Amino acid sequence: xxxxxxxxxxxxxxxxxxxxxxxxxxxxxxxxxxxxxxxxxxxxxxxxxxxxxxxxxxxxxxxxxxxxxxxxxxxxxxxxxxxxxxxxxxxxxxxxxxxxxxxxxxxxxxxxxxxxxxxxxxxxxxxxxxxxxxxxxxxxxxxxxxxxxxxxxxxxxxxxxxxxxxxxxxxxxxxxxxxxxxxxxxxxxxxxxxxxxxxxxxxxxxxxxxxxxxxxxxxxxxxxxxxxxxxxxxxxxxxxxxxxxxxxxxxxxxxxxxxxxxxxxxxxxxxxxxxxxxxxxxxxxxxxxxxxxxxxxxxxxxxxxxxxxxxxxxxxxxxxxxxxxxxxxxxxxxxxxxxxxxxxxxxxxxxxxxxxxxxxxxxxxxxxxxxxxxxxxxxxxxxxxxxxxxxxxxxxxxxxxxxxxxxxxxxxxxxxxxxxxxxxxxxxxxxxxxxxxxxxxxxxxxxxxxxxxxxxxxxxxxxxxxxxxxxxxxxxxxxxxxxxxxxxxxxxxxxxxxxxxxxxxxxxxxxxxxxxxxxxxxxxxxxxxxxxxxxxxxxxxxxxxxxxxxxxxxxxxxxxxxxxxxxxxxxxxxxxxxxxxxxxxxxxxxxxxxxxxxxxxxxxxxxxxxxxxxxxxxxxxxxxxxxxxxxxxxxxxxxxxxxxxxxxxxxxxxxxxxxxxxxxxxxxxxxxxxxxxxxxxxxxxxxxxxxxxxxxxxxxxxxxxxxxxxxxxxxxxxxxxxxxxxxxxxxxxxxxxxxxxxxxxxxxxxxxxxxxxxxxxxxxxxxxxxxxxxxxxxxxxxxxxxxxxxxxxxxxxxxxxxxxxxxxxx
Numbered sequence: 078x079x080x081x082x083x084x085x086x087x088x089x090x091x092x093x094x095x096x097x098x099x100x101x102x103x104x105x106x107x108x109x110x111x112x113x114x115x116x117x118x119x120x121x122x123x124x125x126x127x128x129x130x131x132x133x134x135x136x137x138x139x140x141x142x143x144x145x146x147x148x149x150x151x152x153x154x155x156x157x158x159x160x161x162x163x164x165x166x167x168x169x170x171x172x173x174x175x176x177x178x179x180x181x182x183x184x185x186x187x188x189x190x191x192x193x194x195x196x197x198x199x200x201x202x203x204x205x206x207x208x209x210x211x212x213x214x215x216x217x218x219x220x221x222x223x224x225x226x227x228x229x230x231x232x233x234x235x236x237x238x239x240x241x242x243x244x245x246x247x248x249x250x251x252x253x254x255x256x257x258x259x260x261x262x263x264x265x266x267x268x269x270x271x272x273x274x275x276x277x278x279x280x281x282x283x284x285x286x287x288x289x290x291x292x293x294x295x296x297x298x299x300x301x302x303x304x305x306x307x308x309x310x311x312x313x314x315x316x317x318x319x320x321x322x323x324x325x326x327x328x329x330x331x332x333x334x335x336x337x338x339x340x341x342x343x344x345x346x347x348x349x350x351x352x353x354x355x356x357x358x359x360x361x362x363x364x365x366x367x368x369x370x371x372x373x374x375x376x377x378x379x380x381x382x383x384x385x386x387x388x389x390x391x392x393x394x395x396x397x398x399x400x401x402x403x404x405x406x407x408x409x410x411x412x413x414x415x416x417x418x419x420x421x422x423x424x425x426x427x428x429x430x431x432x433x434x435x436x437x438x439x440x441x442x443x444x445x446x447x448x449x450x451x452x453x454x455x456x457x458x459x460x461x462x463x464x465x466x467x468x469x470x471x472x473x474x475x476x477x478x479x480x481x482x483x484x485x486x487x488x489x490x491x492x493x494x495x496x497x498x499x500x501x502x503x504x505x506x507x508x509x510x511x512x513x514x515x516x517x518x519x520x521x522x523x524x525x526x527x528x529x530x531x532x533x534x535x536x537x538x539x540x541x542x543x544x545x546x547x548x549x550x551x552x553x554x555x556x557x558x559x560x561x562x563x564x565x566x567x568x569x570x571x572x573x574x575x576x577x578x579x580x581x582x583x584x585x586x587x588x589x590x591x592x593x594x595x596x597x598x599x600x601x602x603x604x605x606x607x608x609x610x611x612x613x614x615x616x617x618x619x620x621x622x623x624x625x626x627x628x629x630x631x632x633x634x635x636x637x638x639x640x641x642x643x644x645x646x647x648x649x650x651x652x653x654x655x656x657x658x659x660x661x662x663x664x665x666x667x668x669x670x671x672x673x674x675x676x677x678x679x680x681x682x683x684x685x686x687x688x689x690x691x692x693x694x695x696x697x698x699x700x701x702x703x704x705x706x707x708x709x710x711x712x713x714x715x716x717x718x719x720x721x722x723x724x725x726x727x728x729x730x731x732x733x734x735x736x737x738x739x740x741x742x743x744x745x746x747x748x749x750x751x752x753x754x755x756x757x758x759x760x761x762x763x764x765x766x767x768x769x770x771x772x773x774x775x776x777x778x779x780x781x782x783x784x785x786x787x788x789x790x791x792x793x794x795x796x797x798x799x800x801x802x803x804x805x806x807x808x809x810x811x812x813x814x815x816x817x818x819x820x821x822x823x824x825x826x827x828x829x830x831x832x833x834x835x836x837x838x839x840x841x842x843x844x845x846x847x848x849x850x851x852x853x854x855x856x857x858x859x860x861x862x863x864x865x866x867x868x869x870x871x872x873x874x875x876x877x878x879x880x881x882x883x884x885x886x887x
Contacts, residue, residue, distance in 0.1 A: 083170070094212065105123055117159060131148060144188045144189055156184070175206065178197055182197040182225060183221065195229045203223065206219055216263065217256075221289050224253040224289045254313065261321070286329055314337035330390060338380045341376055384420060388417060391417060418434070434458045435458045439455065460493065472493075509530035513531065525562045529575065532558030532562060536578075539555060552579060560576065573596035581613060581616075589613055590610065593606055616875060621651065643882065646878050668742055740766050740773055747762035775800075775807075777796045777799045781796030824851060842869070843868075845867050845871060
């Protein structure tokens with residue numbers, strides 16, 4: 078080899094190490110001028126540059142497009158000719174046969190000729206080239222060759238049953254990984270040398286990760302996970318991330334960060350997790366001088382940090398152009414976003430940090446505005462965070478984007494509308510009907526649940542209706558919907574429970590008992606079914622059997638206050654006063670425990686109350702009144718609320734079952750003490766209830782009863798009127814108001830109040846009995862007898878507590 082040729086080829090190797098394509102063309106022209114255009118090295122280098130330019134230009138082309146490319150076929154023919162030429166490697170620094178073979182194999186891989194690619198690598202003895210490479214540019218070429226070889230071996234394994242393991246492919250991947258790390262460190266070394274003050278030239282080579290190499294690194298991690306060694310996958314990803322320079326495209330960083338987070342979340346044990354090292358020698362070579370680096374302390378923290386960094390990179394410059402030519406890029410961005418937020422939801426949900434997920438996904442809506450899956454995730458996170466109004470709006474957006482698959486979203490929106498305060502029953506009915514409209518005919522579960530929520534909405538409308546006609550109409554629709562729900566899914570106990578509940582409200586006790594027993598056959602441990610059965614048995618005056626049912630239910634649900642209050646009432650009916658007092662103590666203990674743990678009621682938020690809780694108890698079965706006087710002074714809220722507080726309260730007819738929670742428990746205990754003529758203890762309990770919800774109708778009603786006991790009839794009337802102002806359907810307040818009015822001699826007004834109450838609910842035997850007494854006092858004997866008979870008939874089917882004391886199972 079002449080000295081002139083040697084000098085030119087040395088310059089060619091230096092330029093190839095730098096990766097400067099323009100200078101590469103110029104130096105090839107010099108070599109062609111020296112050695113001629115037919116020189117094998119000149120021809121190969123010229124084809125190398127053209128192939129490199131072709132792949133840059135067609136980077137986004139699909140495999141099918143490249144497979145049918147006539148240009149690539151032409152390049153393959155030229156490279157095949159270059160391999161056949163008799164050229165002594167000693168005559169040149171460029172090994173034409175090896176480099177042409179590796180480049181030819183790359184072309185075969187791009188055209189999906191995987192077996193041909195493997196055969197070429199076998200001919201050049203790819204495994205023997207690893208330790209013979211000295212030039213920097215050949216390291217990355219050989220790295221890509223090992224990566225392609227591994228990918229082709231995997232594809233061949235899928236087609237050829239002779240391949241039983243991934244060992245050979247994994248070996249190629251690991252060799253490619255080593256060469257890639259060597260390439261990165263050599264690049265850093267050369268870059269540091271070229272930027273030193275004594276360096277005569279500038280070194281501007283940028284690292285470029287070829288697609289095959291990137292796929293190889295990800296497949297290596299996948300095979301590690303498949304072989305049940307996820308710690309190797311984690312170590313690989315961390316090594317890559319601490320080695321990659323900052324100028325690598327953000328898409329590459331995104332993928333490595335996201336995959337590492339996925340491995341930590343889904344396939345890594347907390348026990349085998351190794352905390353990120355704080356040793357500066359183990360940090361990235363590009364961040365050795367950085368101080369105050371955040372170091373995660375545990376696996377969830379590291380995974381969340383990686384996902385948030387990935388999210389920041391993804392939202393840094395998303396594709397916002399809606400033109401057709403950017404459709405593919407936009408779709409790729411959306412798919413990355415869906416995958417990222419799926420993992421982020423898994424990371425934050427286990428710790429209840431829904432606000433992090435909500436804030437993150439909200440930032441992506443600028444380009445995810447028409448993506449059903451992301452809107453669905455956004456809605457669920459808002460609901461989990463407690464932002465029900467926004468959650469319902471997002472569920473409505475899901476229904477708009479894709480109505481064909483939005484039945485579950487409409488059902489969830491309906492449920493949220495029913496449970497929020499105040500309930501939006503009309504909106505809930507609309508969503509339930511929408512779910513039924515779009516539910517699949519073959520999907521019995523969705524249709525059943527749609528009918529169920531339609532029936533529930535009608536039932537709630539009936540309970541809140543002031544018109545008897547409307548109430549009967551809604552109740553009939555509810556029963557029909559529950560029946561349709563049970564027909565659609567006969568193995569679901571919920572429609573049977575709600576049907577039994579509706580029949581119980583209609584005083585069809587025998588049929589209701591039959592239906593609730595059918596529900597218990599499907600779900601023997603359903604708390605609401607057991608509670609309803611006990612109330613139905615008490616309506617049949619089978620108090621002992623009802624108590625047995627409640628005791629069985631309390632073994633399963635010992636902290637259920639609603640069950641305890643019903644049990645307490647039954648014990649009073651059975652003249653078991655001491656047992657009733659013990660049950661009251663249990664209720665107070667539960668309320669006190671919940672207050673200590675700062676647990677809010679399911680239906681209402683507690684207002685802060687100073688002082689000691691009323692629930693301090695004696696060792697016996699009775700409350701020590703003297704030790705609770707300080708609590709009374711601290712928790713009593715007797716003053717009239719301001720106009721602002723009144724506006725904040727609920728000032729429209731509410732459904733009886735909505736008044737639930739600890740406040741109602743205190744009211745029930747106070748009612749028990751009043752029945753036992755223990756007025757001082759009752760006053761303490763009412764004070765506690767008033768401290769929680771001063772505007773609750775039951776609280777105002779109990780205050781009126783206490784005033785009535787003390788002879789303060791005007792104050793009692795005021796409290797009863799306040800309770801009826803908040804809830805006109807509050808029958809207990811209506812009865813007591815009529816009684817006080819009749820005591821004051823205002824018989825006509827009392828009669829009108831009772832008649833209004835009957836129009837609201839004609840199933841209350843106490844209202845009919847009181848009206849009978851008033852009619853008798855005014856010498857209307859026939860009407861009085863008729864009302865009395867009606868009251869006796871209703872009393873025969875009245876439970877110890879209203880059926881609406883059961884918190885509805887939604």
